[in-house]
Amino acid sequence: MKRYAMIGDGLSHVGFGALAAAMALSASPLAVALPVVILTAFLLLRLSTNNRIHGDAAIAMISSASMAAGVIVISLTSGLNTDFYNFMFGSILAMSRTDMTLSIILSFVVLVLFLFSYNNLFAVTFDESFARASGISAGFWNAVLAVIASVTIVLGMRVMGAILISSLIIFPPLSAMRLFGSFKGVTVASAVIALVCFSTGLFLSYALDLPAGPVIVIVNFLCFLLFSWFGWLKKLKRA
């Protein structure tokens, strides 16, 4: 809604570069990737507010440079092996207990944030100038959003990989927006669509013996087409 849809894509590519560096340094992937992605998120927000470089150009520049650096680091160290494939396309079935615990903590934080700061998030998302005039610290809430988006992307990279993680960020709200007009409607519907599409995609990938990440993306895309059709029918009825 803030027209930062591609930020997820950009940050996941940065995460890929950071994971490659962590692998080369034999460091913990999460300990390296998380601070790097959070710093990049702040940098992208700053670049887009300064208007020196437009938001989409800044994202494209940083993401392609990070991706290129990651591929170079990997080819210089371990070569293009299974780890490389897992970074790119995820390894959902290799999800550890730690990953699951982190996911539970993250979702708890995000849900608490939505429940208790709904009005602030709503104001900052739709009109930053209005939010500032109302005494809401837009800078603080943008920073909170940047941190949570970074943590979600780094954790999501384990599930979907650097290439496909942005689909989890982009598809559910886009599908929800075909049918719902209010912010509350879109957020609730996005969460439900994400849950249904993810579970369906995972189960289908298991039943059809196909890779989980791409099947989840295709299910999300089909859901978007279905919701677009429903949205078109809704408009037709009104006319």
Place this chain on the structure above:
Amino acid sequence: MAGLISHFFSYSFLLRALIGGSLVAICAALIGALC
């Protein structure tokens, strides 16, 4: 179909993937609604 579903839920790694992945997917969708 029922057999396939019960088989699916008998594997702990699939359950971990389902729970952990679904929670990450929900968070990503909520973040997406704000972005």
